Amino acid sequence: MGKLEGKVAVITGGSSGLALESAKRFVEEGAYVFITGRRQDALDEAVKLIGRNVTGVRGDAANLDDLDHLFDTIKREKGKIDILFASAGKGEPAVLGEITEQHFDREFGLIVRGTLFTAQKALPLISDGGSIILTGSVASVKGFPGFGVYAASKAALRSFARTWLNELKGRKIRVNILSPGQVDTPDSQRLDKATREMFESLIPRGKMGRPEEIAAAALFLASDDSSYVNGMDLAVDGGFSAI
């Protein structure tokens, strides 16, 4: 018997990397999963890879019309949400002095505004006792040069979690942050060799995380195994931010 038997999960940005791996794991554990992504071809591939109990809904998590379309689809097909894993987000570097309005607006538009409206629009469908997982970043506590805007946008989510767990406590909905560190994903494989080595030198085990290791932590936060865990910012970074 899987840990998510009978549950309906929504994972935004679920067509690649950590979120895709989490979608796979959630389905293995018995959930029906909706994933979203901006590119239809990537989404189709992800759906094919997972193979069963999954629906792909094309959309941009920063676009409120796309979000309406997503939740309309879920309402029609499943009628409820037990787990929302708001994972859509992307970090582009820009150092202070070179930050443009476009950079700021893009990062905060997707990560802060997009996550807020994803959660707010999901709310009427979320079951009492459900679990909301927001994706943070260890960048918020490390101060990597060039990631000021990205890190701050993720820190804003940490604050949302505190407020929402109070606002949603009557419905016993838990809100936690999963903060991945360096993970081997298609995105991180684009890092140049020197940057990759710099990051790995900061991880106690000297090796980046694997997407499956993030998926296992997401499953923990999604399932009843974490029923008394609420408002946590769970770093999954191999100890990178602890030292």
Place this chain on the structure above:
Amino acid sequence: MGKLEGKVAVITGGSSGMALASAKLFVEEGAYVFITGRRQEQLDDAVKAIGRNITGVRGDAANLDDLDRLFDTVKREQGKIDILFASAGKGEPLPLGQITEEHFDAAFDLNVRGTLFTIQKALPLFSDGGSIIMTGSNASAKGFPGFAVYAASKLALRSFARTWVNELKGRHIRVNLLVPGAVSSPMQEEVLTKEAREFFESLIPRGKMGQPDEIATVALFLASDDASYVNGVELFVDGGMTAV
């Protein structure tokens, strides 16, 4: 197939409450578990309740001779340790002004000194890739009146975790802190008055204390490979009390 198949775990203070619930779950998931406790009778009851793949070793985690005897037994019987859950700990409330040397020494001897030597003495038996879990307290983050000494002793463990993550990285041993909040365990029930219990429950978003089983599932997560990329964290299991 259980999550801890073939693993050997040691849980100090494992004869009651959260640690006992964890021992039970670890055995269900395939581990062989050693538990310790100071009172033989309670330890025997715990061993009987779990029923299989368990050894009880009487001892006080603050007493270094007892710790030697524990690890001698583990070495003889199983020859290795994969998971160490250093859970023995205790804190009596006393406000500043009334703190005695005995009060300070009792808390730091068991919670800090005892935990340090438990881990140091376990180390030669530890498998590469093992998992160390220490028990913190959300009192360290909340400043509950009367719990200064207890809270400070538990925060010292948070610091140990950071240092040991680094010192043990060559052996791929992970070190994490499990930080319970208010839980319906025999130890907390004993310390808390009805008023204190109501006060704590008013601070928990769901309004209800945790159950020992809800701590055990988190201990299992940290003990197992599900947490293979989780290291040096302080995982609060307090229903959100500290977060808000």
